[in-house]
Amino acid sequence: MLEPRSSGFVLVVDDDSKLADVMVRGLQLGGYECTVAGSGDQALWAVLDRNPDVIVLDVMIPHPSGIEVCRHLRQIGWEGFIVVVSARNNARDVDAATRAGADRFLAKPFAMAELVATVDALVSR
Numbered sequence: 001m002l003e004p005r006s007s008g009f010v011l012v013v014d015d016d017s018k019l020a021d022v023m024v025r026g027l028q029l030g031g032y033e034c035t036v037a038g039s040g041d042q043a044l045w046a047v048l049d050r051n052p053d054v055i056v057l058d059v060m061i062p063h064p065s066g067i068e069v070c071r072h073l074r075q076i077g078w079e080g081f082i083v084v085v086s087a088r089n090n091a092r093d094v095d096a097a098t099r100a101g102a103d104r105f106l107a108k109p110f111a112m113a114e115l116v117a118t119v120d121a122l123v124s125r
Helices: 017-029 040-050 066-075 091-100 112-123
Strands: 008-013 032-037 054-058 081-086 104-107
Touching: 008 017, 008 040, 008 112, 017 032, 017 112, 032 040, 040 054, 040 066, 054 066, 054 112, 066 081, 066 091, 081 091, 081 112, 091 104, 104 112
Parallel strands: 008 032, 008 054, 054 081, 081 104
Antiparallel strands: none
């Protein structure tokens, strides 16, 4: 079995702690160091404190929303990668995430391999 490589630091932002734990476990198996935030406010503080390489950001989180967090981070010049995840995956939601500055959009439910591959692709740029 291959040793996981040290690929970077990922902030997982989701108010569903069980889903956040599953994402963290999958990303850790992919070689990433991770931390979790459960709200928009916690996410903004975590970015200031830890400066992750990638944020996996749910849209429907407590104040501010994932879209607002994404928009704010881009407005202040944060240059890390943002993967927005949402159960709402219509064209309007994808467009809102893209306009806010998201690098990728994944519709829930997604396969863990898809999330890890998406993060891998961003980090390897």
